Amino acid sequence: xxxxxxxxxxxxxxxxxxxxxxxxxxxxxxxxxxxxxxxxxxxxxxxxxxxxxxxxxxxxxxxxxxxxxxxxxxxxxxxxxxxxxxxxxxxxxxxxxxxxxxxxxxxxxxxxxxxxxxxxxxxxxxxxxxxxxxxxxxxxxxxxxxxxxxxxxxxxxxxxxxxxxxxxxxxxxxxxxxxxxxxxxxxxxxxxxxxxxxxxxxxxxxxxxxxxxxxxxxxxxxxxxxxxxxxxxxxxxxxxxxxxxxxxxxxxxxxxxxxxxxxxxxxxxxxxxxxxxxxxxxxxxxxxxxxxxxxxxxxxxxxxxxxxxxxxxxxxxxxxxxxxxxxxxxxxxxxxxxxxxxxxxxxxxxxxxxxxxxxxxxxxxxxxxxxxxxxxxxxxxxxxxxxxxxxxxxxxxxxxxxxxxxxxxxxxxxxxxxxxxxxxx
Amino acid sequence: xxxxxxxxxxxxxxxxxxxxxxxxxxxxxxxxxxxxxxxxxxxxxxxxxxxxxxxxxxxxxxxxxxxxxxxxxxxxxxxxxxxxxxxxxxxxxxxxxxxxxxxxxxxxxxxxxxxxxxxxxxxx
Ligand SMILES: Cc1cc2nc3c(=O)[nH]c(=O)nc-3n(C[C@H](O)[C@H](O)[C@H](O)COP(=O)(O)OP(=O)(O)OC[C@H]3O[C@@H](n4cnc5c(N)ncnc54)[C@H](O)[C@@H]3O)c2cc1C
Ligand code: SF4
Numbered sequence: 001x002x003x004x005x006x007x008x009x010x011x012x013x014x015x016x017x018x019x020x021x022x023x024x025x026x027x028x029x030x031x032x033x034x035x036x037x038x039x040x041x042x043x044x045x046x047x048x049x050x051x052x053x054x055x056x057x058x059x060x061x062x063x064x065x066x067x068x069x070x071x072x073x074x075x076x077x078x079x080x081x082x083x084x085x086x087x088x089x090x091x092x093x094x095x096x097x098x099x100x101x102x103x104x105x106x107x108x109x110x111x112x113x114x115x116x117x118x119x120x121x122x123x124x125x126x127x128x129x130x131x132x133x134x135x136x137x138x139x140x141x142x143x144x145x146x147x148x149x150x151x152x153x154x155x156x157x158x159x160x161x162x163x164x165x166x167x168x169x170x171x172x173x174x175x176x177x178x179x180x181x182x183x184x185x186x187x188x189x190x191x192x193x194x195x196x197x198x199x200x201x202x203x204x205x206x207x208x209x210x211x212x213x214x215x216x217x218x219x220x221x222x223x224x225x226x227x228x229x230x231x232x233x234x235x236x237x238x239x240x241x242x243x244x245x246x247x248x249x250x251x252x253x254x255x256x257x258x259x260x261x262x263x264x265x266x267x268x269x270x271x272x273x274x275x276x277x278x279x280x281x282x283x284x285x286x287x288x289x290x291x292x293x294x295x296x297x298x299x300x301x302x303x304x305x306x307x308x309x310x311x312x313x314x315x316x317x318x319x320x321x322x323x324x325x326x327x328x329x330x331x332x333x334x335x336x337x338x339x340x341x342x343x344x345x346x347x348x349x350x351x352x353x354x355x356x357x358x359x360x361x362x363x364x365x366x367x368x369x370x371x372x373x374x375x376x377x378x379x380x381x382x383x384x385x386x387x388x389x390x391x392x393x394x395x396x397x398x399x400x401x402x403x404x405x406x407x408x409x410x411x412x413x414x415x416x417x418x419x420x421x422x423x424x425x
Numbered sequence: 426x427x428x429x430x431x432x433x434x435x436x437x438x439x440x441x442x443x444x445x446x447x448x449x450x451x452x453x454x455x456x457x458x459x460x461x462x463x464x465x466x467x468x469x470x471x472x473x474x475x476x477x478x479x480x481x482x483x484x485x486x487x488x489x490x491x492x493x494x495x496x497x498x499x500x501x502x503x504x505x506x507x508x509x510x511x512x513x514x515x516x517x518x519x520x521x522x523x524x525x526x527x528x529x530x531x532x533x534x535x536x537x538x539x540x541x542x543x544x545x546x547x548x549x
Contacts, residue, residue: 054542071541159491203433203440203442204435204437311438
């Protein structure tokens with residue numbers, strides 16, 4: 001990169017540099033420090049730490065980890081305090097622009113341009129929300145269209161109400177939580193529209209965010225048009241068939257002034273992509289091995305930029321392991337033997353992380369089911385040999401499934417592919 | 426009169442659909458709970474439904490215009506909107522510390538409203 005004239009260039013070096021100061025980055029930085037990394041740097045573009053958590057003011061965080069249900073800001077403060085106690089070099093309002101194959105990071109802040117040479121990098125950039133253009137909703141382009149997370153930041157951080165009469169597209173947890181939040185602040189929530197035959201958020205959010213306040217949930221429906229000159233005036237919703245095609249004649253006009261989109265999250269990975277790190281097309285995050293190392297040696301990934309987690313507890317546990325690996329810099333390249341076994345999703349499974357096993361031993365796999373199902377059986381298969389068979393009481397795409405498996409050396413030397421499947425009992 | 430009702434347990438992310446039979450003040454679990462916590466939840470939900478309340482309160486002179494808050498314990502469902510009304514009329518002065526009580530005995534319940542975030546003074 002060419003440096004513009006007159007800008008101060010500041011050179012640093014560090015053992016571990018963590019990009020992103022959300023819960024994943026905080027957990028990774030703390031754990032890297034605890035695992036013996038001497039100089040740990042944490043970079044975030046925001047003026048605060050905690051990432052998305054300060055705007056998630058509802059409770060439900062940390063239940064699995066601590067047994068008590070915290071709000072997002074409480075959970076974040078717990079980690080911020082820990083990070084501040086450790087001697088971690090925290091740089092806020094610092095935007096990472098790029099890093100190269102030798103792990104030199106370029107970042108910018110008020111003081112100038114920073115070049116940081118890192119022995120290991122942990123990616124923890126989180127994710128961003130899908131917009132209207134990811135699903136191509138036709139119609140006008142008036143004001144009053146927001147993603148649910150942006151509306152959440154408006155209301156919970158900046159005290160700005162986005163509108164009065166609201167329609168929400170998408171029944172993910174963010175959308176459901178925003179329906180209740182808007183209701184609390186006096187808005188009319190006219191309905192949540194979901195293209196699938198079931199809500200994509202957790203059942204408990206359907207109950208305590210919609211049913212409690214009689215907010216209608218239109219399943220098997222989508223929004224076909226947005227109308228409005230300056231401001232949103234109405235949206236058209238319509239029913240869809242099993243193949244998700246709009247059934248003509250079912251269109252209904254809904255008068256509203258605000259249209260929120262809760263269509264899901266996309267891992268934020270431009271930095272990884274630009275340096276040629278392999279990205280899994282299904283998770284949207286980097287392909288990693290069991291130590292959370294990406295396909296670029298010395299670069300690790302965790303949090304929502306690796307895969308979109310449903311709870312922060314599991315996310316933080318994995319992020320700690322990624323931070324530890326970064327500190328210990330467990331790279332396969334350092335070993336003489338380069339045996340690699342790939343893990344692939346089979347029948348009934350949408351994706352599996354890690355995608356690569358680079359060493360035999362105990363491995364923790366996380367995966368998602370393709371569709372909701374009652375009791376089912378999880379199989380891990382190496383060629384025709386079954387390595388693991390486990391009964392599950394339930395499997396729901398909204399709940400990530402975690403399973404421990406022991407991969408023996410002889411499996412790794414004879415097999416290049418493991419397949420993970422979900423079948424009926 | 427005996428009524429049958431489906432209650433979705435909200436204690437954990439699984440969200441079991443629990444079928445219950447209610448006869449006056451007696452409740453019988455028919456089926457659906459995957460663990461014991463569901464029994465307790467279904468009983469409370471049938472006779473005294475409560476929810477945690479989280480919202481925000483205005484801050485004067487803080488680095489943020491709002492501080493997030495929660496109820497000290499779950500509030501009866503029918504009290505949610507009266508409590509929200511009282512919270513809307515409230516403002517606190519910065520600095521606010523996480524855990525600090527913002528309102529005591531809100532809306533004549535024995536429940537407090539507690540800050541869940543630390544808001545420092547505005548630097549300017
Ligand atoms: C509305 C909502 C509700 C949720 N509810 C729950 C819940 O009830 N329970 C639960 O357990 N979980 C919940 N979650 C999930 C949880 O909040 C997330 O999983 C978690 O915050 C993700 O952490 P993260 O660190 O990966 O990402 P983030 O929190 O998004 O942090 C990423 C950070 O990286 C920074 N960054 C990105 N790119 C750069 C760059 N180039 N340079 C510098 N900095 C950069 C960003 O500024 C940000 O601070 C919810 C999430 C949302 C959005
Ligand atoms: S009954 Fe048990 S397993 Fe089922 S939702 Fe409630 S707490 Fe979870």
